[in-house]
Amino acid sequence: MAKQEDLFKNVVSHAKEYGFIFPSSEIYDGLSAVYDYAQNGVELKKNIRDYWWKSMVQMHENIVGIDAAIFMHPTTWKASGHVDAFNDPLIDNKDSKKRYRADVLIEDYAEKLNQKAQKEIEKAKGRFGDAFDEAQFVATNERVKGYLDQKNAILQRMAKGLDSGDLADVKALIEELEIACPESGSRNWTEVRQFNLMFGTKLGASADSAMDLYLRPETAQGIFVNFLNVQKTGRMKIPFGIAQTGKAFRNEIVARQFIFRMREFEQMEMQFFVKPGEEMKYYEYWKETRLKWHLSLGLGKENYRFHDHEKLAHYANAAADIEFNFPFGFKELEGIHSRTDFDLKAHEQFSGKKLQYFDTEENRNYVPYVVETSVGLDRMFLAVFSKALQEETLEDGSTRTVLRLPSVLAPTKAAILPLVKKDGLPEVAKEIVEELKWDFNVAYDEKDAVGRRYRRQDALGTPFCITVDHQTLEDKTVTIRHRDSMEQQRVAISELRTIIANEVSMRNWLMKM
Ligand code: ATP
Numbered sequence: 001m002a003k004q005e006d007l008f009k010n011v012v013s014h015a016k017e018y019g020f021i022f023p024s025s026e027i028y029d030g031l032s033a034v035y036d037y038a039q040n041g042v043e044l045k046k047n048i049r050d051y052w053w054k055s056m057v058q059m060h061e062n063i064v065g066i067d068a069a070i071f072m073h074p075t076t077w078k079a080s081g082h083v084d085a086f087n088d089p090l091i092d093n094k095d096s097k098k099r100y101r102a103d104v105l106i107e108d109y110a111e112k113l114n115q116k117a118q119k120e121i122e123k124a125k126g127r128f129g130d131a132f133d134e135a136q137f138v139a140t141n142e143r144v145k146g147y148l149d150q151k152n153a154i155l156q157r158m159a160k161g162l163d164s165g166d167l168a169d170v171k172a173l174i175e176e177l178e179i180a181c182p183e184s185g186s187r188n189w190t191e192v193r194q195f196n197l198m199f200g201t202k203l204g205a206s207a208d209s210a211m212d213l214y215l216r217p218e219t220a221q222g223i224f225v226n227f228l229n230v231q232k233t234g235r236m237k238i239p240f241g242i243a244q245t246g247k248a249f250r251n252e253i254v255a256r257q258f259i260f261r262m263r264e265f266e267q268m269e270m271q272f273f274v275k276p277g278e279e280m281k282y283y284e285y286w287k288e289t290r291l292k293w294h295l296s297l298g299l300g301k302e303n304y305r306f307h308d309h310e311k312l313a314h315y316a317n318a319a320a321d322i323e324f325n326f327p328f329g330f331k332e333l334e335g336i337h338s339r340t341d342f343d344l345k346a347h348e349q350f351s352g353k354k355l356q357y358f359d360t361e362e363n364r365n366y367v368p369y370v371v372e373t374s375v376g377l378d379r380m381f382l383a384v385f386s387k388a389l390q391e392e393t394l395e396d397g398s399t400r401t402v403l404r405l406p407s408v409l410a411p412t413k414a415a416i417l418p419l420v421k422k423d424g425l426p427e428v429a430k431e432i433v434e435e436l437k438w439d440f441n442v443a444y445d446e447k448d449a450v451g452r453r454y455r456r457q458d459a460l461g462t463p464f465c466i467t468v469d470h471q472t473l474e475d476k477t478v479t480i481r482h483r484d485s486m487e488q489q490r491v492a493i494s495e496l497r498t499i500i501a502n503e504v505s506m507r508n509w510l511m512k513m
Contacts, residue, residue, distance in 0.1 A: 004327055004328060004329075007327045007386070008258075008327035008328060008386070010389060010391075011258070011327060011382075011385060011386045011389055012258055014389055014401070014403075014459070015041065015258075015385065018040060018403075018459055018460055019038040019039045019040045019041070020037070020038055020040045020041035020044065020385065021035050021036070021037060021038060021041045021258075021259065022035065022036045022038050023035060023036070024036050032255065032263075033252060033255030033256075033261065033262050033263045034262060034263055034264055035258075035259055035262060035378075040411040040412070040460060041381070041411075043411030043412070043441060044381060044384075044385070044405070044409060044410070044411045044461075045266075045377060045378075045381055047408065047409040047410070047411070048377060048380050048381060048384065048409055049245050049266075049268065049377060050506070051408060051409060051506060051509070051510075052245070052268045052293075052375070052377075052380075053065065053243070053245065053268075054506050054510065055293055055510055055513070056241075056243050056268075056270050056373075057243050059510065060241065062236065062237070062239065062240040062241060063240065063241035063242070063243055063270065063272075064230060064234055064236070064240075064241075064242060064243070065242070065243045065244055066222070066223065066226055066230060066242055066243075066244050067244055067246060068219070068222025068223065068225075068226060068244060068246070069222070070215060070216050070246070070247055070249075071203065071213055071215075071216075072213075072214075072216060072221060072222065072225070073225075074211065074212060074213055074214065075350050075351070076221050076225060076347075077198065077214050077217075077221070078350060079343075079346040079347050079349070079350035079351075080221050080224075080343060080346065081314055081315065081346070082196075082198055082214075082217055083196070083198075085314055086196060086197050086198060086217060087194040087195055087196050087197065088101050088103070088194070088195055088197060088252075088253050089101065089102040089103055089162060089167060089170060089192050089193070089194055089195070090102065090192070090193055090194075090195045090253050091105070091171065091174065091189050091190060091191075091192045091193075092189070092190040093181035093183065093184055093186060093188060093189060093190075094186075094188040094189070094190060095181065095184040095186040095188050096181050096183040096184035096186070098181060098183050098184070099253055099254070100181075100253070100254060101253050101254055102167075102170050102171070102174065102192045103158060103162065103170075104254065105174060105179050106154060106155075106158045106170070106173060106174065106177070106179070107155070107158075109154065109177050109179055110151045110154050110155050113147045113148070113150055113151040113154075114147070114148070114151050116147050117138075117144045117147040117148050117151075120141065120143055120144045120147075121134060121137065121138065121144060124137050124141070154173065154177070157169070157173055158170060158173060159311060161173065167191070167192040167193065167194070168191070168192075170192045171189065171191055171192045174189060174192075175187065175189070195251075195253060196251075197217060197250045197251050197252065197253075198214045198215070198217050198249075198250070198251065199214065199215040199249045199250075199251055199263075200212060200213070200214055200215075201213050201214070201215060215248075215249035216247075216248055216249065217248055217249060217250050218248050218267065218269070218374070219244050219245070219246045219247075219248055219267045219269045220269050220271060220343070220372060220374070221343070222244060222246075223242045223243075223244060223269070223271045224271065224343045224344060224347055224355075224370075225347060226242070227242070227271075227273065227344060227355055227368075228354075228355055230242050231273075231357060238273055238274060238275055238357055238359065238368055239272060239273060239274045239275070239278070239282065240272070240273055241270050241271060241272040241273070242270070242271050242273075243268075243269065243270040243271075244268075244269060245266060245267065245268040245269075245377065246266060246267065247264060247265070247266055247267075248264075248265060248266070248267050249263065249264050249265075250263060250265075251263060257328060258382065259378040259379070259381060259382050260326065260328075260331065260378075260379060260382055262378055265376055265377070265378045266376070266377040266378060267374055267375070267376055267377065268374075268375050268376075268377055268380075269372065269373065269374045269375075270372065270373045270374075271339075271370050271371075271372050272286065272370065272371045272372070272373075273357070273368035273369070273370055274368060274369050274370070274371060275359070275366070275368065275369070276341065276366060276367075276368070276369045277369075278369070279317070279318075279338045279340070279369040279370075279371055280318065280338065282371045283318050283336065283338045283371050286336050286371055286373050287306065287320055287322075287336050289513075290322060290334060290336060290373050290375075291304060291306075291322055292513045293513060294322060294324075294333075294334075295512075295513075296509055296510060296512040296513045297384065297406045297408075297409070297509070298406055298512075299383070299384065299387045299388075299406070300387070302325070303324055303325040303387065304322060304323065304324055304325075304333075305322075305323050305330060306320050306321070306322060306323070307320060307321045307323050307330075307332070308320045309321070313337070314342070315337075315339045315340065315342035315343060316337045316338055316339055316340070316342075317338050317340050318337075318338040319335065319336070319337045319338065320335075320336050321333070321334065321335050321336075322334040322335075322336070322375075324379075324383045325387075326382065326383065326386060327386050332379075333375065333376070333379050333380065333383055334373065334374065334375035334376075334379075335372070335373075335374045335375075336371070336372070336373050336374075337371070337372045337374070338369070338370075338371050338372075339369075339370040339371070339372050340369055340370070341367040341368065341369050341370070343370065344367045344368065344370070345367055348367070355367060384405060384406065384409060385403075385405075388403045388404045388405045388406075388461060389401070389403055390402055390403075390404055400455055400458055401455075401458065401459045402458040402459065402461075402483065402484070403458065403459055403460060403461035404461070404483070404484055405461035405463075406509065407463035407483075407503050407504045408504050408505070408506055408508075408509040410461045410462060410463050410504070411441065411460065411461065411462075412441050412442060412443045412457075412460060412461075412462045413440040413441055413442060413462070413463060413464065413500055413504050414436060414440060414442045414443075414462065414463070414464040414465070414466055414496075414500055415442070415443045415444070415445050415453070415457045415462050415464070415465050415466070416429045416430075416432050416433050416436070416442060416443070416444050416445075416466045416468070417429065417444075417445055417446065417450055417453050417465055417466065417467045417468070418446050418467075418468045419450055419467055419468060419469040419470070421446050423470065423473075424473060425468050425469065425470070425472070425473075426446055428468045428472055428473065429444060429446070429466075429468040430444060432466065432468065432478070432493060432496065435496075435497075436496065436497065436500070439497060439500075439501065440500055440501075440504065443457075443462070445457075450467060453465070454481060454486075457483070458483055461483070462483060463482070463483045463484075463500075463503060463504065464480055464481065464482065464483065464499075464500060464503070465480070465481040465483075466478050466479070466480050466481075466496065467479045467480075467481065467488075471490075472493075476492060476493050476494070477490050477491060477492050477493065478490070478491065478493055478496070479491075480496070480499060
């Protein structure tokens with residue numbers, strides 16, 4: 001099997017070569033952690049967004065969507081806590097001039113201790129076979145205990161330093177652990193500083209009267225400030241949800257993993273408003289429902305896991321991530337957060353306006369509690385794309401690159417190919433394109449030998465190739481080739497629409513949830 005790093009390199013180069021993702025402003029050597037979606041990428045991204053919107057908004061009677069502006073009144077971010085608390089601790093290495101997140105340097109060190117412990121456990125497992133009692137071994141083996149105790153002590157001390165604002169101790173910890181810069185190997189560090197992740201900008205023409213604004217770092221606040229507008233005009237009854245998809249911006253300190261961590265990215269979020277006291281029930285419900293949505297895409301159950309947060313954000317009373325097995329390991333794909341009444345209460349306080357719900361059954365007003373589901377669209381793209389990209393060895397020993405995208409998400413659903421560029425075949429193929437394009441995104445391709453055209457469509461993730469040959473002229477049939485099995489069937493042109501629809505319809509995919 002290819003090494004993970006190679007796999008990731010393949011993902012990045014395939015995304016570029018086949019018109020999915022380009023580095024931003026590449027002719028000027030790009031802009032760090034900013035990317036553009038190309039002609040095929042934009043279709044895949046849109047299909048992921050639609051798949052989410054269908055399942056979250058259109059399939060739920062009690063969830064509606066909005067599209068709030070990126071610019072918001074600056075007090076929004078005071079109220080939400082982002083001005084004061086949306087920080088990452090950063091540290092620079094004076095020799096390499098590289099910038100790091102101090103918490104990540106320490107966490108990586110702790111993870112190495114964890115791995116040493118796991119190695120000992122694996123070794124012992126091999127030695128003792130079936131009789132192995134892991135819990136007992138971990139509790140009694142001095143070496144393993146030592147590694148794990150040290151790991152926990154380090155993480156606890158770091159959390160204490162960060163929570164209390166004692167950044168000098170965070171730096172002292174880095175020094176005591178003798179953590180070196182991965183680039184220069186030196187331990188010549190600056191102080192640790194808090195760095196706010198929000199991008200600032202200005203609204204207004206003249207320098208004196210211009211207002212300081214932020215580009216929103218999450219879409220959620222656009223939902224909170226519109227909570228009452230939507231509830232009243234939509235006559236929504238609790239429990240109900242408001243969903244939106246849109247751009248968010250974060251000045252990430254370390255952004256080195258392609259579209260996994262970008263400075264401009266897109267979120268798909270839903271805030272579910274519930275009666276206080278019922279939030280845990282809905283938190284569990286949404287955790288399960290969101291995992292089912294991911295699983296419906298068929299990328300393999302083993303590639304997802306939950307990670308429950310021990311350290312909670314200032315607004316949450318429970319939080320979990322759905323992690324995905326990316327080419328660089330399991331990382332957060334989606335967050336499910338029980339946000340309490342923190343945001344609505346804070347906006348009440350800062351705006352002086354009531355943001356309460358009148359519960360007719362209980363005949364009282366209250367500030368609802370909120371359960372949020374928040375998934376990065378770009379991360380979702382990377383998850384799907386990286387798992388779909390496969391190199392296959394065929395029976396005849398040759399290899400093919402195939403992008404096994406879930407067909408509901410594939411940018412192009414079918415490519416229509418005349419076998420040769422003459423004898424009236426292109427004309428018939430174009431007629432088929434004209435007919436199918438009302439329902440599906442389809443492509444026409446007449447260049448190169450048909451085998452090469454098949455391979456090209458495989459690499460683009462197109463589920464079907466439809467080939468028009470001389471027999472078509474006689475009996476109005478074509479061959480339809482399936483991307484994954486490479487099997488070909490002879491079918492009537494009149495059947496094509498039904499065959500494709502069956503395979504790509506959201507209905508059939510979402511029914512698997
Ligand atoms: P991380 O711990 O990876 O920085 P986070 O916990 O800060 O993520 P949230 O604030 O919970 O992320 O945002 C919700 C979702 O938005 C994440 O699960 C992720 O999919 C996406 N997301 C967050 N930051 C980025 C980013 N810089 N680039 C791309 N997607 C992002």
